[in-house]
Structures are given as structure tokens and as C-alpha cells.
Amino acid sequence: MASAHDDAPMHLRPMHTGQVTDHIARPIMRVENVDVYYGDFRAVTEVNLAFGLNEITALIGPSGCGKSTLLRSLNRMNDLIDGARVDGEILFHGENIYGKGVDPIEVRRRIGMVFQKPNPFPKSIYDNIAYGPRVTGMKVDSMDDLVEESLTRAALWDEVKDKLKQSAIGLSGGQQQRLCIARAISVRPDVILMDEPCASLDPIATMRIEDLMQELRKQYTIVIVTHNMQQAARVADRTAFFTAQVSEGTGARTGVLVEYGTTTQIFEDPKDQRTEDYISGRFG
Amino acid sequence: MLANTTASVTEATTTASTGGPTTPSGHPQRSLFAGRARPGEAVIKLGLRLAATVAILTTIGIIIALLVPAIGFFREVPVFDFLFGDRWAPRFADASFGVIPLVTATLWTTAIALIVSVPLGLGAAILLSEYARPGVRKTLKPILELLAGVPTVVYGLFALQFIQATVFRDWLQLDTGAFSVLAAGLVMGIMIIPTVASISEDAMSAVPMSLRQGSFALGANRMQTSLRVVFPAALSGVMAAVVLGISRAVGETMIVAIAAGNQARIVGGPLEQGQTMTGFIANAALGDSRVGSLEYDTLYAVGLLLFAITLIVNFISIRLVRRFRQAY
Numbered sequence: 283m284a285s286a287h288d289d290a291p292m293h294l295r296p297m298h299t300g301q302v303t304d305h306i307a308r309p310i311m312r313v314e315n316v317d318v319y320y321g322d323f324r325a326v327t328e329v330n331l332a333f334g335l336n337e338i339t340a341l342i343g344p345s346g347c348g349k350s351t352l353l354r355s356l357n358r359m360n361d362l363i364d365g366a367r368v369d370g371e372i373l374f375h376g377e378n379i380y381g382k383g384v385d386p387i388e389v390r391r392r393i394g395m396v397f398q399k400p401n402p403f404p405k406s407i408y409d410n411i412a413y414g415p416r417v418t419g420m421k422v423d424s425m426d427d428l429v430e431e432s433l434t435r436a437a438l439w440d441e442v443k444d445k446l447k448q449s450a451i452g453l454s455g456g457q458q459q460r461l462c463i464a465r466a467i468s469v470r471p472d473v474i475l476m477d478e479p480c481a482s483l484d485p486i487a488t489m490r491i492e493d494l495m496q497e498l499r500k501q502y503t504i505v506i507v508t509h510n511m512q513q514a515a516r517v518a519d520r521t522a523f524f525t526a527q528v529s530e531g532t533g534a535r536t537g538v539l540v541e542y543g544t545t546t547q548i549f550e551d552p553k554d555q556r557t558e559d560y561i562s563g564r565f566g
Numbered sequence: 567m568l569a570n571t572t573a574s575v576t577e578a579t580t581t582a583s584t585g586g587p588t589t590p591s592g593h594p595q596r597s598l599f600a601g602r603a604r605p606g607e608a609v610i611k612l613g614l615r616l617a618a619t620v621a622i623l624t625t626i627g628i629i630i631a632l633l634v635p636a637i638g639f640f641r642e643v644p645v646f647d648f649l650f651g652d653r654w655a656p657r658f659a660d661a662s663f664g665v666i667p668l669v670t671a672t673l674w675t676t677a678i679a680l681i682v683s684v685p686l687g688l689g690a691a692i693l694l695s696e697y698a699r700p701g702v703r704k705t706l707k708p709i710l711e712l713l714a715g716v717p718t719v720v721y722g723l724f725a726l727q728f729i730q731a732t733v734f735r736d737w738l739q740l741d742t743g744a745f746s747v748l749a750a751g752l753v754m755g756i757m758i759i760p761t762v763a764s765i766s767e768d769a770m771s772a773v774p775m776s777l778r779q780g781s782f783a784l785g786a787n788r789m790q791t792s793l794r795v796v797f798p799a800a801l802s803g804v805m806a807a808v809v810l811g812i813s814r815a816v817g818e819t820m821i822v823a824i825a826a827g828n829q830a831r832i833v834g835g836p837l838e839q840g841q842t843m844t845g846f847i848a849n850a851a852l853g854d855s856r857v858g859s860l861e862y863d864t865l866y867a868v869g870l871l872l873f874a875i876t877l878i879v880n881f882i883s884i885r886l887v888r889r890f891r892q893a894y
Contacts, residue, residue: 403799
């Protein structure tokens with residue numbers, strides 16, 4: 283099985299950690315035995331996952347199952363929270379992003395993020411896009427071209443090309459979220475993490491973002507947290523189902539990965555009873 | 567059991583016919599159109615109105631109290647001579663009322679105070695809001711605000727005895743007399759730091775966390791996030807802090823009265839002494855000028871000018887904020 287990939291560089295070879303992650307031909311990120319803590323509280327435990335290059339992976343599960351926590355630890359955004367700590371390894375191109383000497387700022391540049399609520403800077407549309415390349419010291423031939431390219435890829439260019447100097451705050455919610463996606467891709471990341479990117483959008487804006495994700499996956503790897511199972515079924519190649527385990531003694535809720543597979547398998551032929559209960563709407 | 571049920575059914579029917587619940591608990595029944603006043607609310611409203619009125623009446627009172635004697639002054643001395651004259655000698659036989667010397671001293675002390683307080687105050691604010699952990703912030707901020715509670719007369723003595731006499735003259739061997747606008751300005755700047763820091767810190771802390779996260783997620787570091795995202799978003803609050811700092815510097819009296827000097831002459835350099843507008847008012851008001859005399863009215867003319875300067879600074883800053891702020 284591995285023979286087909288023997289020529290591939292080390293970090294692109296198939297992985298052999300968890301049983302469910304074996305099938306991914308070209309993993310760009312691997313999550314190995316990861317526990318995430320907030321102080322003494324263990325929010326997520328024993329997660330093993332891999333994200334395939336140019337695939338969309340959805341993390342689904344009920345509230346409090348730790349999927350957003352896990353997502354934020356994938357680009358070290360958890361570092362900004364006091365007391366947050368990650369055990370285990372998160373490998374990006376084969377390198378542990380929590381390893382010694384790793385610059386979290388470079389990690390975040392390579393692994394971008396789009397948030398639940400659109401959070402454009404209170405600057406002009408142009409400056410929103412130019413911000414990332416400027417602060418990361420990216421060598422750019424023409425900032426105008428980069429802004430146009432980023433906005434075009436985020437399917438927003440035609441709507442804003444005549445008002446680039448206007449404040450981004452004046453855009454609609456859906457436009458703001460596409461602006462945030464354009465902003466994320468302006469620094470040319472490999473992976474884009476999306477934390478419920480459509481949670482505050484109407485169905486039409488949601489549909490546009492989903493279409494956009496299908497375009498983006500040609501160049502980027504996307505990991506999306508969503509509460510919306512239909513959304514996971516529509517957009518994702520693979521789906522990971524998480525749930526919260528309540529500890530007998532303390533009543534503390536800890537997130538665990540229940541099942542990970544292709545979206546078709548998870549939704550049509552779940553192996554775990556809890557997955558089946560969740561996707562058929564019996565709990566969560 | 568059965569009787570009970572019947573009773574409640576009957577009750578329900580009655581209730582329906584009278585158009586409202588008659589259960590003993592809950593809100594008492596009341597017509598929508600009773601227009602019933604709530605006396606407590608009216609009293610509170612009146613109290614709040616009174617509070618607001620007192621503030622407005624006081625301001626109007628101050629303006630009138632300044633204007634009336636100032637008009638008396640300007641009957642004797644032309645406005646042009648007052649504003650642009652370069653000799654201030656109200657008590658001399660050949661009295662002269664050119665306010666420029668006082669204005670230069672005020673400009674020097676204010677400028678020096680701002681050069682000290684704005685960078686240090688904003689630096690402290692960025693440290694507290696963007697770098698310090700919550701626990702550190704909770705301890706540091708009250709300590710910083712304590713600086714604002716030191717009586718200004720103490721600052722004045724500190725400027726005169728320590729900064730001017732010991733540091734400038736003994737240690738640094740600077741060519742300066744007993745007073746200097748530099749000593750007064752420096753210490754005034756230290757006094758203003760907490761004001762600038764505290765208000766700007768409030769403004770920066772109020773910037774939504776999501777903006778910082780957006781910046782970090784793009785690969786920005788903490789300094790870039792602070793200066794390029796948080797600071798511009800908090801600009802109106804920061805400007806308010808700076809303007810308050812300017813107002814305090816222009817209006818500060820005790821420090822300059824003690825340490826800047828009391829000879830009104832045009833100040834050409836930071837090591838010279840000079841009398842500020844407030845310094846003059848403090849000195850003259852303690853003196854023996856007769857009520858209604860020209861010298862007495864002079865106080866009010868200078869007071870009015872101070873008031874006008876503060877007003878102009880406020881006005882300009884509001885315009886600046888409208889122009890540059892990034893509203894989130």
C-alpha cells in the first residue's frame with residue numbers, strides 16, 4: 283500500500299498512526315496524540331487526525347466537544363489564551379509546530395484562519411488585504427495586483443473594485459466574511475482554518491462561501507469547524523466527529539474524537555453508534 | 567379530584583370572560599389605558615435633571631464671571647495690544663499688558679510636559695492593555711493612577727528642589743538659575759502620565775478581541791497588532807486622553823508657580839525661567855490688587871484667554887478624531 287508513495291518526500295508519505303488516517307495519500311498536517319488543556323482543565327484528549335493536501339476536512343460535533351479548541355491549536359492561536367497548553371504533536375509538513383525554536387508567528391502565516399464572526403479591521407478594503415503582506419514583510423512586486431488577486435480568489439473583486447478606499451465596516455456580513463477570506467489568502471498560507479465561518483451569515487451568503495471553498499481547495503487545504511451537518515456533507519471530503527465525554531467524578535466535559543473518515547462514510551455508513559445518533563439527529 | 571378539575575375549568579371560563587388572569591400571584595390586573603404615572607420614576611428623573619442643570623449653570627456662571635471683568639479690562643486695553651504685545655508689566659508705573667511673555671512660558675511648559683507624558687503614557691497604556699497579563703494589569707494600573715493623586719504642590723517642590731537645584735545645577739552643572747520652564751515642564755509631564763495612560767488604556771482595552779485575533783492569525787506580532795490595529799481603532803479615546811493631558815498642562819498652576827519662575831518675559835529656551843498664564847494668576851490673585859482695579863481685571867482677561875485656548879484645543883482634537891479614527 284505504501285509502495286505507491288515511496289518516491290514521495292518524507293512529509294508527504296502516508297501516515298501510520300491512527301487506523302482512520304491511513305488512507306490519506308498526501309497529509310499536509312497530522313495531529314498525533316494531542317491533548318489540549320486550559321490550566322488544569324483538559325478540553326480535548328487523545329486526538330489523532332490527518333489533513334490531506336488540497337482537501338476540505340470538516341470537524342463536527344455538539345457544542346463543547348472541543349472542535350474549536352482543537353482548530354485553534356492547529357495554528358497556535360491558543361497561545362494567546364492564558365494557561366492554554368498542547369500535549370502531543372501537531373505536524374505541519376512533518377515538523378512539530380509546538381517544537382522547540384518554532385516561531386508561532388510564522389506558523390500563523392503559513393496556517394491562516396477565518397473566524398466565526400467576520401472581523402475585518404476598521405480600515406479600508408484595500409488596507410485590510412494589504413495588512414498581512416505588509417506586517418509579514420512579504421516581497422510584493424505590486425501591492426495593487428496582490429490585493430486584486432486576493433479579492434478575486436475570494437470572489438469579492440467585482441463587488442468592491444470601485445470602492446477599495448472605503449471602510450470595510452460598510453460591507454455586508456457575507457462580503458465581510460469573504461473579505462476575511464481574501465485577507466487570509468493574501469499572505470499565501472498553505473492551510474486555511476475556518477471556525478464556523480457561516481454561523482452569522484444568511485443562507486445565500488453561506489452558499490457563496492461554500493462555493494468559494496470549493497474553488498479555494500484547488501490551492502489550499504481547508505479545515506472547517508461547523509455546527510451545520512448539511513454544510514459538512516456538502517463541502518467536506520473528510521469529516522471528523524467529536525463528542526464530549528463527561529467525567530464520572532468531576533463532571534468535567536472533555537472532547538474526544540469519535541470517528542474520522544470520508545464524508546460519505548461518516549454520513550452513510552457510520553461505524554460508531556454515537557456518530558449515527560448524532561448525524562441522524564438523536565442527540566446534540 | 568373530579569370536583570377540583572371542574573372548579574378549575576369554571577375558573578378558566580370566568581377568566582376568559584373577564585379578559586385577564588385573576589390568579590392571586592403574578593401581576594395585579596390593570597387596564598392598559600390607566601396611564602398610571604410611576605411617582606418614583608418622576609422623582610428620579612427630576613433628580614437627574616437637577617444634577618445635569620447644576621453642571622451647565624456652573625459653566626455658564628464661570629463664563630459670565632470671567633467675561634464681565636474681562637470686558638472691563640478690554641475697555642482700557644485694546645484686544646490687539648493684549649494678544650500681541652510683547653511686554654507684560656501690569657504693576658509698573660508705565661503698565662503694559664502684552665500677554666505674549668506669559669503665553670510663551672505656557673507653551674514651553676506644556677510642550678515639555680507633552681513630550682514627556684504622551685510617549686510614556688501611551689507606552690504604559692500599550693504595555694497594560696496589550697502585553698501585561700490580567701493579574702499584572704490589575705496591580706499596575708492602580709499604582710499608576712496613584713501618581714495622579716499626589717498633590718501638585720508636592721510635585722512643585724520636587725521640581726524646584728530636586729530637579730532644578732540638585733539635578734540640573736549640582737549634578738549636571740547646567741547654566742540655569744533658581745527656576746526653569748524645563749524643570750516645571752518635566753515634572754508636570756510626569757504628573758500627567760497617569761491621565762494619558764489610564765484613559766488610553768481604557769480605550770485600547772475596549773477594542774474587540776476579534777480584531778487582535780484577526781491580526782495575529784495573519785502572522786502579525788504583538789507590536790504590529792498593537793500599533794497598526796489596536797491603536798488606530800482606539801484613536802478617539804487616545805486623542806481624548808492627549809487632549810485631557812494638554813488641558814491639564816495648560817491649566818496646571820501649582821507646579822509652574824513654584825518651579826517655573828515669576829518674571830514675565832519671553833522665554834527663549836528651556837533653561838530660562840518664565841511666568842506662565844496660570845502662574846501669573848496664582849501670584850496676582852494672592853497679592854493686593856483692589857477689586858475693580860485694572861490689575862484685578864487683568865486676572866480675568868488672562869483667565870478668559872486660558873479658557874479660550876482649552877476650548878480651541880478641544881475643538882481641533884474633535885475634528886482630528888473625526889478625520890482619522892477607525893470606527894469598529
